[in-house]
Amino acid sequence: MRILLGVPGGIAAYKALEFARLAVKAGHSVRVIQTPASLRFVGRASFAAITGAPVLASEFEDDPSKGSWPGEEPGLHSPISHLALIERADVYVVAPATANTLARLASGSAEDLVTTSALAAQCKVILAPAMNGLMWDNEATQANVKTLRAREFEVLDPGAGQLASHGEEGTGRLVEPHEILFAAEASAAGAEKALAGLRVLVTAGGTREPIDRVRYIGNRSSGKMGVEIARAAKQAGADVTLLAANVAIEIPSGVTLIRVETAQELENAASSAFGQCDVLVMTAAVADFRPVGVPSGKIDKSQGTPSLDLEPVRDILRGLAAERAPGQTLVGFAAEFGNGVDRAEAKRASKGVDLMVYNDISNTEIGFDSELNEVTLLTAEGRTAVEKQTKQAVAGRIIQAIAELRAS
Numbered sequence: 001m002r003i004l005l006g007v008p009g010g011i012a013a014y015k016a017l018e019f020a021r022l023a024v025k026a027g028h029s030v031r032v033i034q035t036p037a038s039l040r041f042v043g044r045a046s047f048a049a050i051t052g053a054p055v056l057a058s059e060f061e062d063d064p065s066k067g068s069w070p071g072e073e074p075g076l077h078s079p080i081s082h083l084a085l086i087e088r089a090d091v092y093v094v095a096p097a098t099a100n101t102l103a104r105l106a107s108g109s110a111e112d113l114v115t116t117s118a119l120a121a122q123c124k125v126i127l128a129p130a131m132n133g134l135m136w137d138n139e140a141t142q143a144n145v146k147t148l149r150a151r152e153f154e155v156l157d158p159g160a161g162q163l164a165s166h167g168e169e170g171t172g173r174l175v176e177p178h179e180i181l182f183a184a185e186a187s188a189a190g191a192e193k194a195l196a197g198l199r200v201l202v203t204a205g206g207t208r209e210p211i212d213r214v215r216y217i218g219n220r221s222s223g224k225m226g227v228e229i230a231r232a233a234k235q236a237g238a239d240v241t242l243l244a245a246n247v248a249i250e251i252p253s254g255v256t257l258i259r260v261e262t263a264q265e266l267e268n269a270a271s272s273a274f275g276q277c278d279v280l281v282m283t284a285a286v287a288d289f290r291p292v293g294v295p296s297g298k299i300d301k302s303q304g305t306p307s308l309d310l311e312p313v314r315d316i317l318r319g320l321a322a323e324r325a326p327g328q329t330l331v332g333f334a335a336e337f338g339n340g341v342d343r344a345e346a347k348r349a350s351k352g353v354d355l356m357v358y359n360d361i362s363n364t365e366i367g368f369d370s371e372l373n374e375v376t377l378l379t380a381e382g383r384t385a386v387e388k389q390t391k392q393a394v395a396g397r398i399i400q401a402i403a404e405l406r407a408s
């Protein structure tokens with residue numbers, strides 16, 4: 001695929017280098033054009049070295065490659081630079097899209113190569129904004145984003161948290177380069193977004209049940225699998241809410257995040273959000289038992305070894321399944337220790353969920369804390385084995401299975 005990368009002048013321009021590197025590594029042909037301001041942040045030499053093609057920063061400049069893309073023979077004639085590259089691009093990505101470039105694009109300005117290319121684009125244009133939180137929240141920027149979205153530009157939601165500028169926090173962080181690449185690949189393929197228009201509720205992580213005010217009973221779930229499902233659902237076009245129980249990893253941008261700690265908090269949050277969702281994916285590892293009579297302070301060890309009284313925790317998925325409305329799709333996870341596929345299938349049937357994702361936690365190469373997972377997808381129709389691969393790839397398979405279930 002031919003990706004034209006337009007680089008405006010923002011502090012996150014260095015991340016455009018990583019985007020270019022990932023795109024080239026994935027086998028795409030990449031050409032880069034820069035705004036004059038961006039040259040003050042990253043030079044052409046790095047982009048040229050990564051892409052193996054010259055970089056242009058002005059429409060009055062001749063293209064040494066005469067409009068060709070890496071891997072092609074240069075043309076015989078000098079084409080008009082400001083139109084040649086965009087004419088044959090499969091997708092045009094502008095990253096980091098500065099407030100200034102968003103404003104110029106919204107007004108239809110054509111004052112440099114980056115904006116001119118957008119005006120002449122016949123392919124999908126993806127804008128990945130990055131700026132200070134106040135600049136992003138400003139009414140003018142928000143109006144420009146609205147205008148651009150109405151004109152079929154795909155404007156990716158920036159992330160929240162620490163920004164690239166020293167000491168700054170807020171909304172305005174550039175979407176991670178691999179997510180921009182995913183968006184580029186999906187849109188260029190003309191991929192119908194599998195979960196477009198659906199509201200997906202995902203739970204992730206592991207609950208903690210207090211023993212006293214300091215200690216708790218927890219489990220080893222990192223939340224990676226649930227976070228990847230939230231990311232994949234978002235990329236598939238869904239409106240995603242993530243209920244994160246003690247998750248310490250980065251949350252994908254554009255996902256509504258609700259943090260919880262205990263099984264009770266998770267149940268409360270899930271119950272209040274369940275009525276508004278089309279798909280529920282219960283990935284979180286929820287405690288089966290919790291201590292009762294939790295003291296308000298810290299148990300004093302000089303008083304001897306305490307004994308814990310435990311009570312069972314209500315099964316959240318079973319409870320929600322009993323209240324489900326027609327049209328809701330429910331997905332559960334069953335972590336079983338060794339050869340548990342039949343137990344997982346029995347859980348699927350008895351809880352009344354549409355898809356149960358089984359994994360064998362006795363296998364130390366997959367599951368908790370691992371980057372990898374290997375699962376079996378269980379539905380009323382049968383079993384599908386998903387071989388060992390990254391949790392990101394497994395999440396993609398689960399989203400695909402959900403889309404198939406909804407289509408049927």
Ligand SMILES: Cc1cc2nc3c(=O)[nH]c(=O)nc-3n(C[C@H](O)[C@H](O)[C@H](O)COP(=O)(O)O)c2cc1C
Pocket residue numbers: 007008009010011012035036037038097098099100101130131132135
């Ligand atoms: C150190 C520094 C960092 C900047 N970072 C950003 C940024 O992250 N986002 C942004 O919208 N503007 C940022 N700006 C302002 C832009 O560089 C400025 O608006 C410029 O005119 C953008 O031009 P362009 O959009 O044509 O590349 C920054 C400026 C400086 C000096």
